[in-house]
Amino acid sequence: MTQIQYKGTGPVTDRTGSRYWRSKSAYLGVIPFLIVSGLFLLYPTWNVASGAFQDNYGKFSTSVLKQVFNSPVARHAFANSLEISIKTALAGAILGGLFAWAIVNGKRDGFFYRLSVALSSVLAQFGGVMLTFAFLATFGFNGLIANIAVKYAPNTFLADASWLYGMLGLSVLYTFFQIPLMVLVFLPTLENLRPQWREASDALGGKAWEYWLRIGIPILTPSFAGAALLLFVNSFSAYATAATLINLSDFLTPLQIATALTSETGGANPAEAKSLSFYMVVVVIIAMTFYALLRRRVSRWEQRR
Amino acid sequence: MKKSWGVRIWRWSIISVVGAYLMVPLYAMFDFSTKPFGFQDKGRTFRAWQIIPSQPDLMISIARSLITAAIVMSLILFLIVPTAIWVHLKLPLLRRPFELLCLLPLAIPAIVIVVGIAPLYRWISIHLTESPITLSGVYSMLILPYTYRSLSAALDAVDIHTLAEAARTLGANTSRVIFGIIMPTIKTGIINGSFIAIALVMGEFTISNILNYKTFQVVIAQIGRTNGNVAVAVSLASILFVLILLLAIPTKKRQGKVLDVDLV
Numbered sequence: 001m002t003q004i005q006y007k008g009t010g011p012v013t014d015r016t017g018s019r020y021w022r023s024k025s026a027y028l029g030v031i032p033f034l035i036v037s038g039l040f041l042l043y044p045t046w047n048v049a050s051g052a053f054q055d056n057y058g059k060f061s062t063s064v065l066k067q068v069f070n071s072p073v074a075r076h077a078f079a080n081s082l083e084i085s086i087k088t089a090l091a092g093a094i095l096g097g098l099f100a101w102a103i104v105n106g107k108r109d110g111f112f113y114r115l116s117v118a119l120s121s122v123l124a125q126f127g128g129v130m131l132t133f134a135f136l137a138t139f140g141f142n143g144l145i146a147n148i149a150v151k152y153a154p155n156t157f158l159a160d161a162s163w164l165y166g167m168l169g170l171s172v173l174y175t176f177f178q179i180p181l182m183v184l185v186f187l188p189t190l191e192n193l194r195p196q197w198r199e200a201s202d203a204l205g206g207k208a209w210e211y212w213l214r215i216g217i218p219i220l221t222p223s224f225a226g227a228a229l230l231l232f233v234n235s236f237s238a239y240a241t242a243a244t245l246i247n248l249s250d251f252l253t254p255l256q257i258a259t260a261l262t263s264e265t266g267g268a269n270p271a272e273a274k275s276l277s278f279y280m281v282v283v284v285i286i287a288m289t290f291y292a293l294l295r296r297r298v299s300r301w302e303q304r305r
Numbered sequence: 306m307k308k309s310w311g312v313r314i315w316r317w318s319i320i321s322v323v324g325a326y327l328m329v330p331l332y333a334m335f336d337f338s339t340k341p342f343g344f345q346d347k348g349r350t351f352r353a354w355q356i357i358p359s360q361p362d363l364m365i366s367i368a369r370s371l372i373t374a375a376i377v378m379s380l381i382l383f384l385i386v387p388t389a390i391w392v393h394l395k396l397p398l399l400r401r402p403f404e405l406l407c408l409l410p411l412a413i414p415a416i417v418i419v420v421g422i423a424p425l426y427r428w429i430s431i432h433l434t435e436s437p438i439t440l441s442g443v444y445s446m447l448i449l450p451y452t453y454r455s456l457s458a459a460l461d462a463v464d465i466h467t468l469a470e471a472a473r474t475l476g477a478n479t480s481r482v483i484f485g486i487i488m489p490t491i492k493t494g495i496i497n498g499s500f501i502a503i504a505l506v507m508g509e510f511t512i513s514n515i516l517n518y519k520t521f522q523v524v525i526a527q528i529g530r531t532n533g534n535v536a537v538a539v540s541l542a543s544i545l546f547v548l549i550l551l552l553a554i555p556t557k558k559r560q561g562k563v564l565d566v567d568l569v
Contacts, residue, residue: 044421237414
């Protein structure tokens with residue numbers, strides 16, 4: 001065991017104090033973690049990042065990146081991915097935000113509150129196989145709503161399950177897990193809205209809509225936008241739902257990556273998979289950077305109690 | 306304060322619209338799973354629920370996923386948490402790099418990790434073992450951001466430097482300081498992290514499906530191809546199970562923690 005040398009007394013506030021430097025052997029303590037994270041996190045990251053700039057024979061080249069960039073199929077999938085992520089992020093943020101407001105306006109720690117929070121934490125993780133089954137049981141062939149539609153409204157799109165397997169169907173599925181995630185992310189923000197602000201507005205003769213227009217919405221906008229970005233990343237990265245619902249490899253970028261990686265007909269193309277992954281990571285990093293910037297703005301009022 | 310009528314009407318219309326969106330598919334799952342299948346059934350039947358235990362691969366995949374979750378949890382307990390404490394206590398210069406490393410999985414979707422890690426798992430399955438339990442390695446990295454979030458919040462709330470010094474003064478050795486003194490004080494953070502571990506392992510599909518491992522979700526998808534009723538019944542059962550588990554945990558301990566999904 002390495003010897004800990006504590007030189008100071010009392011709470012240590014100066015956390016970059018040079019006295020820590022004295023025990024160099026302390027650095028040995030992070031080696032086990034470095035080995036595991038090196039194998040399972042840094043290696044795959046490096047593998048994708050470097051692989052994107054190589055061809056299938058391991059030589060440095062940007063040809064695959066360019067080729068993917070100019071491929072109409074890849075562009076179409078990427079546009080689809082962006083479109084569905086933006087749409088479902090907005091739909092999820094609005095519906096989930098309203099639902100969070102409805103929860104906050106109820107009795108704090110009442111049964112409805114607890115149930116909603118618990119249900120949200122379950123359903124936010126619900127994407128994938130089980131979500132697909134839920135919607136197949138609802139709108140798919142012989143599903144609950146589909147059967148009702150066949151009986152009472154045979155001419156609407158609901159009667160024919162095929163809409164479920166396209167952009168519209170997938171958006172409806174994605175929104176289903178976006179709403180609970182939004183509830184989880186946005187609820188703390190709404191809870192931290194101080195009632196005094198509303199009281200002050202009322203006392204000065206402000207109407208309800210004036211409070212929301214001039215105080216509520218401006219204050220909530222950064223957190224709302226940040227949450228929406230989070231939802232965007234969430235659906236942009238999603239693979240399982242689309243993979244189990246639609247078997248079209250060209251529809252979304254994650255599906256295309258999976259096909260390029262595992263193609264059973266012998267067309268496996270790891271370099272293409274890595275290039276596509278590279279573009280995905282670029283988009284995610286941009287979104288997360290904006291998110292971090294927005295959070296910094298928000299934390300000014302939210303985290304100060 | 307009495308709520309005005311406007312607020313009430315808004316509130317209930319939002320709850321009913323969004324609630325219907327979330328609840329109708331769940332009810333439809335129940336409806337679908339009790340539909341008759343086969344020729345001998347008339348009307349409602351619970352046969353799909355009854356034959357859940359006899360599904361091939363299902364029980365063993367649940368057992369495997371639970372073992373994987375247990376390994377992920379022990380990796381959290383004996384590797385990630387001690388390292389986080391160690392970095393907090395002794396290596397302030399590594400705090401930023403460590404944080405960045407922990408948040409890295411946020412920037413890399415699971416589908417991208419799979420692309421990068423496929424060669425490693427190919428090697429493992431050829432030279433070591435084909436068991437899906439080896440996935441615990443990559444899973445422990447996937448939850449790193451969540452673990453780190455709940456950990457660093459807990460570590461910041463407690464003055465671990467003073468605690469560690471006091472323990473050292475009284476003669477505790479290093480492992481005693483970490484496992485006996487500091488870890489008990491951040492128990493809630495660790496429990497939260499472990500809970501997320503179970504949820505993640507039981508729900509993971511992307512990595513295991515592409516790498517051809519038969520985990521819980523992959524087996525459900527497989528059952529869905531042959532027998533929809535049973536697959537729907539299994540899905541609904543697992544959702545209800547987790548929901549009841551969540552509601553059963555006392556609120557006091559979880560207050561504000563389940564909500565702690567704020568990521569960066």
